[in-house]
Amino acid sequence: MEVGFEGLTKSYGRKQLFAGIAFQLGSGELLLLSGANGAGKTTMMRILAGLERPNAGNFLLNGQRGCWKAMQSRLRRHIVYLHQVPYMFDGTVFDNAAYPLSWLHRRRERGRVLEALQWSGLAGLADQGAQGLSGGERQRLALARALISRPSFLFMDEPTANLDVNARQYCLDLIRRLRAEGMGLIVSSHFSRQLEAMSDQHLRLAQGKLRPERRPEGGQAEVIPISEPHTGDRPEPQRSRMA
Amino acid sequence: MNNEITVQLTEALALLFGGDPAIWAIIGVSFSVSFKAILIALPLGFGLAFVLAYGEFPGRRLLVTLFNSLLSVPAVVVGLTLYLVLSRQGPLGDLRLLFTQDAMVLGQIALSLPILVAMGHSAYQGGDRRAWETALTLGASRLRAVVSVTREVKFALLAALVAGFGRIIAEVGASMMLGGNIQHYTRNIPTAIALETSKGAFAQGIALGLVLLVLALLLNAALSLFQGKGAIGP
Numbered sequence: 001m002e003v004g005f006e007g008l009t010k011s012y013g014r015k016q017l018f019a020g021i022a023f024q025l026g027s028g029e030l031l032l033l034s035g036a037n038g039a040g041k042t043t044m045m046r047i048l049a050g051l052e053r054p055n056a057g058n059f060l061l062n063g064q065r066g067c068w069k070a071m072q073s074r075l076r077r078h079i080v081y082l083h084q085v086p087y088m089f090d091g092t093v094f095d096n097a098a099y100p101l102s103w104l105h106r107r108r109e110r111g112r113v114l115e116a117l118q119w120s121g122l123a124g125l126a127d128q129g130a131q132g133l134s135g136g137e138r139q140r141l142a143l144a145r146a147l148i149s150r151p152s153f154l155f156m157d158e159p160t161a162n163l164d165v166n167a168r169q170y171c172l173d174l175i176r177r178l179r180a181e182g183m184g185l186i187v188s189s190h191f192s193r194q195l196e197a198m199s200d201q202h203l204r205l206a207q208g209k210l211r212p213e214r215r216p217e218g219g220q221a222e223v224i225p226i227s228e229p230h231t232g233d234r235p236e237p238q239r240s241r242m243a
Numbered sequence: 244m245n246n247e248i249t250v251q252l253t254e255a256l257a258l259l260f261g262g263d264p265a266i267w268a269i270i271g272v273s274f275s276v277s278f279k280a281i282l283i284a285l286p287l288g289f290g291l292a293f294v295l296a297y298g299e300f301p302g303r304r305l306l307v308t309l310f311n312s313l314l315s316v317p318a319v320v321v322g323l324t325l326y327l328v329l330s331r332q333g334p335l336g337d338l339r340l341l342f343t344q345d346a347m348v349l350g351q352i353a354l355s356l357p358i359l360v361a362m363g364h365s366a367y368q369g370g371d372r373r374a375w376e377t378a379l380t381l382g383a384s385r386l387r388a389v390v391s392v393t394r395e396v397k398f399a400l401l402a403a404l405v406a407g408f409g410r411i412i413a414e415v416g417a418s419m420m421l422g423g424n425i426q427h428y429t430r431n432i433p434t435a436i437a438l439e440t441s442k443g444a445f446a447q448g449i450a451l452g453l454v455l456l457v458l459a460l461l462l463n464a465a466l467s468l469f470q471g472k473g474a475i476g477p
Contacts, residue, residue: 051376081380087373090395099391100381149381 001062001152002026003048003079003184008057010043017043021210023203024060025184027152030175032195033188034213035205041188042084044205045155048186049081050074062152080151084158086142088130093122096130096141100149113148120144120174136167143174153184160192172198254446255453265426266450273431276344276422277412280351284407287352288359289400293389295360296367297375307364313357319416321353326420342423347431350417355407362406366399367392398470405462413455 004024010017017040025031035041046052048059050072059071061078088096098106098113106113117123120140125133133141139159146154159175160168172194179185179198189195196202202213258266295307327333329341329349340346374395378388393400415433422429424438432451439447 046376049380051380076379077382079380081376083373083377085373087371087377089374089377089391099378099383145381 001078001184002060003062003075003153004060005048005057006060008044008047009055010040010047010052011055016208018205018208018210021205021208023210025153025186025201027184028179028182029200030179030185030187030198032192032199032202032213033186033205034190034202035188036190039205040208041205042157044210045081045157045186045188048075049079049155050076051081078152079155080146080149080153081155082139082142082146082157082159084161085135086138088133088138088141091130092127093117093130093133093141094126097122097126097145097148099145116144116147117141119147119177121170134167136163136170139163139167139171140174143171143178147178147181151183153186154178155186155188157188158190159187160189160195251445251449255449258446258450259453263450266447268427269430269432269435269451270454272344272427272429273412273433276347276418276431277351277408280348280411281355281404281408283348284352284355284359285404288356288403288407289363289393291356291360292363293367293393295364297392307361310357310360310364314361316357317416318350318354318410318414319420322350322417322420325350325353325417329421341421342425342429344422344429346421347418347429350421351411351414354414354417355411358407358410359403362403363400366396366403369399370396401466401469405466409459409462412458 002024004022006022008021009019011019021044023031033041033044043052047054047057047068050068054068057068058065059068059075061071061074064071064074089099094113094117097117098109101109101113114123114126117126120143122137122141122144125137130138130141156175160171163171175185175187175195176198187195187199203210204213291310295303295310325346326341328335329338329346330336331341340349370392374392375388378391379385383391413433415437418424418429418431419434419437422431422434424430424434430438432455436448436451439445439451
C-alpha cells in the first residue's frame, strides 16, 4: 500500500506555505519530516490525513488518484494523525484506547484493547482517568489508540517534543515496533538523530519546497539500537504483535 | 406589615401543601408547556450552535451576531411578533394556534433558542478543536464525532440548558399574549402570579413564586453537582 500527493499547494491568505510539492510513502516505511517552525510540516500532514483542505494537489492512495475532496474519506479511513499533544477524551485510559471501536464492539474486543494497553505499558492504568496522564503516557496511549484503529499509515507531529529522555526512548521504541508491524509512518521533528537513523527517508520542508535531506556520511536506516525502555513503576510492555 | 406577610406566606404554604387543585393545575400547565418547548429547542439550538462553531460558510459571523443580539429582545416583543404571525390576519392564522398551549410552546421555543444557540456556540468554540479532529482521524463518523465533542463540553452546554429553561419557565410576556391566560388551559405560573397579584390575592402569587424559587434552586444545585463531578485532574 502507498500514499502520497503531487502538486500540493497550500496558502493562508497571501502567505504561500508550499507549492507544487510531491512525495510518496509505502507500507512499513518511516519518513522523517523536518523543517523550521512554521515551514508547514503540520499542515502537510493534516492535509494528507484528510483534516485540512489544500489549495491544489492530487492524492494517491493504494493506486487510486484523485483530488483532496474526492479522496478525503478514503485518506481518513487509512491514516491516523496524532497531534503534538495528543487529545484525551473525558474518561478512563481504557475508554480512550477503545475509542476507535464502536460501542457494540467494545465489550467483545476488550481483550484487544487490553493487549494494546499492555503493548504501550499502560495496562496498569486502564481504569485511571486519562486527563491525569503525563505527557509521555499520553503519547503512548495515543499510539495504543492508533494501533486499535488499525490504520495503514500513522502521522505523528513532533511525538518526542516535550518528553524527557526516558519517555522519548519509550516513544521511539513504540514507533520502531509500529513500523515493524508494517505501518507506514511520517514523523515530523526538528532534529532527532535517533529518528534520522531509524528513517527510510528524510525530507526537509523549507521555503515552500520539499527536498531530500542528505544522510550523514555512512548513515543507514535503523542503525541505532533502541535500548529497553525505562518503565519506572509502570508495567513493562509486552512485545506481542497486534493483529 | 410583617404580620401581613407572615399570614400570606402561611396561606401560600397551605395552598401548596394542601393540594389546592387550581394551584397544581397552573403548575402542571407551566411545566408541560416549558418542557415541550425546551425538548424541541434543545436539539435545534445545540445543532445550530455546533454548525456555527465548526462550520465554514459565508454569513456565519453574521448569524452568530444575530443570535447574540436576540438574547436581549424582551419576551413581550417576541410574544407580539408571534401574535401578529398567528393572529387571524397573520400568515399562520389558518392554523388557529393563538390562545393555545401550542402557541405558548412556539413562543417559548423562540425565547429559549437564542440562549441555547449563543451559549452553546460559546461552549463549542471554547472546547478543544483537537477533540473533533481526533474523533475523525480515529475513524468516527461525523455524527459520532459531534456526539464526542458535545460530551467534551457537556458542562457548559448544561449551563446553557439551565439558563434557557430558566428564562422560559419564568417569562410572562409571551405566554400572556400567545396563551391568553385561560384558566385550566393556558394559565401558567408567571401569568397566574401577574393576575392574582393584580387582584390582590397575594397568597396564590406567593405559592407559585415559591415553586419557581425552589425550581431555580434545584436546577442550579443539579448543575453545581454535575460540574463538581467533572473536576479535572488527579
